[in-house]
Amino acid sequence: MEQADIVVIGxxxxxxxxxxxxxxHYPDKTILMVRKERQVLIPCGIPYIFGTLGGSQKNxxxxxxxxxxxxxxxxxxxxxxxxxxRILHTEAGEIGYERLIVATGSRPAMPPIPGFxxxxxxxxxxxxxxLSTLQQRLETAKDVVIIGGGFIGIEFADEINKAGGKxxxxxxxxxxxxxLAYDEEFCIEMEKVLESRGINIRTSSKVKGIDGDGxxxxxxxxxxxxxxxxxxxxxxxxxxxVDLAKKAGLRIGLTGxxxxxxxxxxxxxxxxxxxxxxxxxxxxxxxxxxxKLASIATLEARIAGANLFGIRRENIGTVGVWSTAVGNHALxxxxxxxxxxxxxxxxxxxxxxxxxxxxPGLMPGVADTRVKLVFERNSGVILGGQVMGDTTxxxxxxxxxACVQNRMTAEDIAMFQTGTHPALTASPIxxxxxxxxEMAIKQMGK
Amino acid sequence: MEQADIVVIGxxxxxxxxxxxxxxHYPDKTILMVRKERQVLIPCGIPYIFGTLGGSQKNxxxxxxxxxxxxxxxxxxxxxxxxxxRILHTEAGEIGYERLIVATGSRPAMPPIPGFxxxxxxxxxxxxxxLSTLQQRLETAKDVVIIGGGFIGIEFADEINKAGGKxxxxxxxxxxxxxLAYDEEFCIEMEKVLESRGINIRTSSKVKGIDGDGxxxxxxxxxxxxxxxxxxxxxxxxxxxVDLAKKAGLRIGLTGxxxxxxxxxxxxxxxxxxxxxxxxxxxxxxxxxxxKLASIATLEARIAGANLFGIRRENIGTVGVWSTAVGNHALxxxxxxxxxxxxxxxxxxxxxxxxxxxxPGLMPGVADTRVKLVFERNSGVILGGQVMGDTTxxxxxxxxxACVQNRMTAEDIAMFQTGTHPALTASPIxxxxxxxxEMAIKQMGK
Numbered sequence: 001m002e003q004a005d006i007v008v009i010g011x012x013x014x015x016x017x018x019x020x021x022x023x024x025h026y027p028d029k030t031i032l033m034v035r036k037e038r039q040v041l042i043p044c045g046i047p048y049i050f051g052t053l054g055g056s057q058k059n060x061x062x063x064x065x066x067x068x069x070x071x072x073x074x075x076x077x078x079x080x081x082x083x084x085x086r087i088l089h090t091e092a093g094e095i096g097y098e099r100l101i102v103a104t105g106s107r108p109a110m111p112p113i114p115g116f117x118x119x120x121x122x123x124x125x126x127x128x129x130x131l132s133t134l135q136q137r138l139e140t141a142k143d144v145v146i147i148g149g150g151f152i153g154i155e156f157a158d159e160i161n162k163a164g165g166k167x168x169x170x171x172x173x174x175x176x177x178x179x180l181a182y183d184e185e186f187c188i189e190m191e192k193v194l195e196s197r198g199i200n201i202r203t204s205s206k207v208k209g210i211d212g213d214g215x216x217x218x219x220x221x222x223x224x225x226x227x228x229x230x231x232x233x234x235x236x237x238x239x240x241x242v243d244l245a246k247k248a249g250l251r252i253g254l255t256g257x258x259x260x261x262x263x264x265x266x267x268x269x270x271x272x273x274x275x276x277x278x279x280x281x282x283x284x285x286x287x288x289x290x291x292k293l294a295s296i297a298t299l300e301a302r303i304a305g306a307n308l309f310g311i312r313r314e315n316i317g318t319v320g321v322w323s324t325a326v327g328n329h330a331l332x333x334x335x336x337x338x339x340x341x342x343x344x345x346x347x348x349x350x351x352x353x354x355x356x357x358x359x360p361g362l363m364p365g366v367a368d369t370r371v372k373l374v375f376e377r378n379s380g381v382i383l384g385g386q387v388m389g390d391t392t393x394x395x396x397x398x399x400x401x402a403c404v405q406n407r408m409t410a411e412d413i414a415m416f417q418t419g420t421h422p423a424l425t426a427s428p429i430x431x432x433x434x435x436x437x438e439m440a441i442k443q444m445g446k
Numbered sequence: 447m448e449q450a451d452i453v454v455i456g457x458x459x460x461x462x463x464x465x466x467x468x469x470x471h472y473p474d475k476t477i478l479m480v481r482k483e484r485q486v487l488i489p490c491g492i493p494y495i496f497g498t499l500g501g502s503q504k505n506x507x508x509x510x511x512x513x514x515x516x517x518x519x520x521x522x523x524x525x526x527x528x529x530x531x532r533i534l535h536t537e538a539g540e541i542g543y544e545r546l547i548v549a550t551g552s553r554p555a556m557p558p559i560p561g562f563x564x565x566x567x568x569x570x571x572x573x574x575x576x577l578s579t580l581q582q583r584l585e586t587a588k589d590v591v592i593i594g595g596g597f598i599g600i601e602f603a604d605e606i607n608k609a610g611g612k613x614x615x616x617x618x619x620x621x622x623x624x625x626l627a628y629d630e631e632f633c634i635e636m637e638k639v640l641e642s643r644g645i646n647i648r649t650s651s652k653v654k655g656i657d658g659d660g661x662x663x664x665x666x667x668x669x670x671x672x673x674x675x676x677x678x679x680x681x682x683x684x685x686x687x688v689d690l691a692k693k694a695g696l697r698i699g700l701t702g703x704x705x706x707x708x709x710x711x712x713x714x715x716x717x718x719x720x721x722x723x724x725x726x727x728x729x730x731x732x733x734x735x736x737x738k739l740a741s742i743a744t745l746e747a748r749i750a751g752a753n754l755f756g757i758r759r760e761n762i763g764t765v766g767v768w769s770t771a772v773g774n775h776a777l778x779x780x781x782x783x784x785x786x787x788x789x790x791x792x793x794x795x796x797x798x799x800x801x802x803x804x805x806p807g808l809m810p811g812v813a814d815t816r817v818k819l820v821f822e823r824n825s826g827v828i829l830g831g832q833v834m835g836d837t838t839x840x841x842x843x844x845x846x847x848a849c850v851q852n853r854m855t856a857e858d859i860a861m862f863q864t865g866t867h868p869a870l871t872a873s874p875i876x877x878x879x880x881x882x883x884e885m886a887i888k889q890m891g892k
Contacts, residue, residue, distance in 0.1 A: 013874060013875055016875060017874075017875050020875075021884070024884055024885075024887075024888050025888075042805055042806050042868070042873065044805065044866065044867060044868050044873075044874075045805060045806050045809070045868045048809065048868055048869075052809065052810060052869075053806070053808060053809070058806060058808045059806050059808075060806070061875075283863075294866065294873075294874045294875075295863065295864050295865060295866045295874040295877075296863070297874070298874040298875055298877075298880075299861060299862075299863055302860055302861060302880075302884070303861065313857070313860075313861060315861075316861070318863075319863045321863050321864060321865035322865045322866070322867070323865045323866070323867040323870050323871070324867060325867060325869040325870055330867070330869075330870055332865055332867075332870075333865070334863075334865060359488055359490065359491060360488050360491050360499070360504060360505050360506070362499060362504045362505075363491075363494065363498065363499070364498060365837070391811070391837070391838060391869070391870050392837060392838050392840065392841045393870070394838065394865065394866075394867055394869075394870025394871045395838045395841035395842045395844075395845060395870075395871065396841045396844070397865045398841075398842070398845040398862075398864050398865055398871075399841060399844040399845040399847070399848050401845070401862070401863055401864065401865060402845050402848030402849060402852070402854075402862070403848060405862070405863060406848070406852040406854070408848075408852070411759070414748055414759075415745060415748060415749065415759060415761075415762070416745075416844075416847070416848070416851070417741065417742070417745055417764075417765045417767050417780075417847055417851060418741050418767060418844050418847065419741060419767035419768045419769045419778055419779070419780060419840065419843045419844055419847060420490065420740065420741045420768070420769070420840075421490065421768070421769040421770060421771060421776070421778075421840055422488070422490050422491045422494055423494070423498075423771040423776075423837070423840075424769050424771055424776055424778075424837050424839070424840025424841075425769070425840045425841065425844075427488065427490075427740075428459060428463075428490075428740045428741040428743070428744040429459055429462060429463050429466075429507075429740075429744055431741075431744075434744075434748075438467070438470055438748070439470075441470075442470050442471075
C-alpha cells in the first residue's frame with residue numbers, strides 16, 4: 001500500500017496552496033496530491049479562456065510547481081476515507097496517510113427550472129474538456145444567454161462578446177447585477193459599462209424555464225418574455241463538493257460545507273479541509289459565510305497546511321475581498337457593503353470620494369476613481385470598502401483590506417501614510433481613502 | 447487690523463491640507479491662508495512640467511478648493527510673528543490670530559561647490575516663473591547635467607529626455623541612484639531602465655565645480671572628467687525653510703526643521719507646524735528623520751489642523767512611503783530598506799518574490815513584478831517593503847504601508863486576505879506579499 005505523511009485531495013487553488021504550505025512548514029514529510037484532473041485550470045481565469053486568452057491551454061496551473069516543492073502527484077478519483085485506519089481509497093488503490101487535507105472544491109449550482117439539461121446549456125465546470133466543448137459551441141452560436149449576473153456571469157458575457165457578431169444577454173433575478181457584493185450605485189455603473197459594449201441586461205427577471213427540441217432554443221422568463229438562445233450558460237453560483245466527506249462521516253456545516261474550526265480542522269483531528277468545500281465563517285460576527293473565492297481558498301490552505309502537525313495558525317474569518325473587471329473598468333470590494341452592514345444591524349456611516357487617480361488630473365492614463373468606505377458609527381471601525389476605477393483598483397482594495405483586517409478606525413485611516421506619485425496614484429491631498437475617512441469622522445460628529 | 451481664528455502660512459500640500467482639515471474639524475472658525483505664491487504648483491508634478499504635461503499651467507493646485515472650504519486667501523509674504531500679542535506681520539499688514547499653522551516648506555539644498563551661481567544652473571524652486579525660465583532654457587539646450595540621482599533627479603532626467611536630441615547625464619555621488627531609499631538591486635534595475643532610454647548615469651562621481659564664462663559650460667568631476675553642459679539642474683535635496691520661525695524664536699530641531707511634538711505643536715502652544723518646514727521623527731525608533739515628501743506633509747497637516755483647539759491626534763512617526771516612475775516602470779518603498787534596517791541595528795530577514803502581476807501570466811498587460819519585504823528576525827514584525835512593477839506598484843506599496851503601520855508580523859501577512867483578479871493582480875496562490883511573508887517565516891525557522 002502506498003503511504004504518505006500528508007495526502008491532499010484536490011489540485012486547484014486550495015489543494016495546491018495547502019500542499020506548498022505543508023512543504024514549507026514540514027520539510028521532512030512526504031506529501032502526495034491526489035486529484036482527478038489531468039490538467040488543472042486557473043479557476044479565476046476561466047472566463048478569459050473564451051476571449052482574451054483564446055483557450056484553456058493558456059490558463060493552466062503548471063505541474064512544475066509540484067515538482068519544485070517535492071510534492072508527489074497521483075491523478076485519480078478519491079472514493080472513500082477509512083478514518084479509523086487512516087487509509088484513503090481511490091480508483092487507483094489505497095493510500096495510507098498521517099494527515100489528510102480535503103480540498104475537493106465546489107461544483108456549479110443548478111437552478112430548479114425545467115430544461116437545464118438540454119443540449120447547449122452549460123454550467124461552469126472546471127474541466128478542460130467540458131469547457132473546450134463550450135468553446136467550440138460558442139464559435140457558431142449567435143444568441144447567448146447567461147443566467148446569473150454575478151462576477152462570473154458578467155466576465156463570461158464580456159469575454160464571449162469580444163468575438164463580435166453575437167447577441168449576448170444576462171438574465172439576473174435581483175434588481176441589479178453584482179448586487180450581492182456591491183452597493184447599488186456601483187452595480188448600476190457596471191451595468192452601463194456592459195450595455196455600452198453591446199450586452200443586453202435583464203435584471204429583476206426570473207427564468208421560468210429553458211426550452212428547445214433536444215437542443216436549447218430559448219430561455220423563458222416569468223413575465224412571458226422569450227429570449228432566443230443557441231447557448232445558455234448558468235452562472236448562478238457554486239455548491240461545496242462534499243460527497244467524499246459525507247460518505248466518510250465528516251460533520252457538515254450550516255451552509256453545506258465541511259465543518260471546520262478556526263484551525264481548519266474537521267471533526268476528525270487528522271483531517272483538515274480548505275477552499276470551496278469547507279464551511280466558512282464571516283470576519284464580521286462569525287456567522288456562516290457562503291462566499292467562495294480562490295483568494296479565500298488559498299488563505300484557508302495556508303492555515304490548514306501549517307497546522308497539520310501542531311496548531312500554528314487560526315482563521316480570523318472571511319473578510320471577503322475580491323474584484324472584477326470589464327475592459328479597463330475594475331470594481332473591487334472588501335468586507336461589508338453599506339447594504340450588507342445595515343442588513344446585519346450595524347449603524348453605518350458611508351462616504352464616497354470620487355476623483356482622478358493621478359495628480360495633476362491632466363497626467364496621461366488618468367481614470368476617474370470612486371472609493372466608498374463603510375464605518376460603524378459608534379466605534380468608527382471600518383467595515384468595508386468598494387473601489388471603482390482602472391487596474392489600480394485591484395490593489396487599492398488590498399490596502400483597504402489591510403485596514404479592515406486590522407480593524408482600523410476612521411481616525412487611523414485619516415492618518416494613513418500613503419505613498420503617492422503623479423503617474424501612479426491620486427494626490428496626497430485628495431487621496432480617496434484618507435479623505436473618505438475624514439468625511440466620515442465629520443459625519444460622526446466626533 | 448485683520449483678524450482670523452486660524453492663520454495658515456503657506457499654500458502648498460501642507461498648508462492647504464492643514465487649512466482644509468481645520469475647516470472640517472472647526473466649522474465655525476475663520477481661516478485665513480497667507481502665502482507668497484500667486485499660483486501654487488503641485489509639488490510632486492514639477493518634473494512632469496518638462497515633458498508629459500508641457501507646462502506649469504497644467505500642474506497647479508486650483509484656488510477653488512479654498513473657496514469651497516471657506517478659506518480666505520491673502521497673497522503676501524509673512525515677515526514676523528509677534529507671539530505675545532498673537533499678531534502675524536506680513537508685507538500686506540498685520541493679522542491677528544488665535545492659532546497659527548506654519549507650513550513654510552523647504553528650499554533646494556545648494557551644494558558647497560564653486561560655480562553653482564552661474565547662469566544656466568537651476569535648482570528646483572517651486573515657483574512658476576522660475577521654472578518657466580528653466581523650461582525656456584531647456585528648449586535650446588543640448589547638454590543637460592543633473593546633479594543628484596534621487597527621485598527628483600531621475601524624474602527630471604526622464605522628462606527632459608522626452609523632447610529628444612539632448613545629451614542628458616545624471617551625476618550621483620553615491621554608488622547608485624536612489625540608494626538612500628531603495629536597496630541596491632532595485633537601484634541597479636532603475637539605472638538600467640534609464641540607460642535604455644538614453645540617459646547617461648555617472649555614479650560614485652563627485653562634482654568638484656561648475657565652470658563657464660558667465661554661462662555654464664561644463665561640470666567638473668573630482669576624477670578630472672569634464673561634462674559639457676548648457677543647463678545644470680541641482681537635485682540634491684531640500685532644507686526646511688525656517689527663517690520666519692527662527693526670527694520669532696521658535697525652537698528648531700536636530701535636522702533643522704521647526705521642533706514639534708507628536709501633536710505637531712511647536713514650542714509655542716498656539717503655533718503648529720507641518721510639512722517640509724517641520725522636524726520629523728521616524729516611525730522606527732523615533733529618531734529624527736530627514737525625509738521630505740508631500741504625503742508626509744499632508745499627514746502632518748491632518749494632525750495639525752485637527753489639534754488647533756484641543757488635541758485630537760498624534761503622529762506615530764514617519765514611515766516613509768513613496769514611489770517613483772520612469773515610463774511604465776514604477777518603484778515604490780515603505781518603511782526601512784534592508785540596508786537602512788541593518789544600519790540601524792535590526793537583525794533582519796529579507797525575502798524578494800518576483801513574478802507576473804496577472805494570472806495566468808499570459809493575460810495582456812502583464813508586468814514582471816518584484817516585491818521585497820524586510821522583517822525583524824525575532825519578533826517577525828515587518829520593517830518595510832519595496833516594489834518594482836508597473837503602475838499598480840504605486841498601490842501595492844500602500845497595502846504594504848498598512849502592514850507596516852499596523853506592525854503586522856510575517857505570520858499576519860502570510861494570512862493576509864487579498865483580493866485577486868486575472869486582469870488586475872497576481873494569482874492568490876502566488877501573491878507576492880503573502881509568499882514573501884511565508885518564505886520569511888521559513889527562514890526564521892519558526
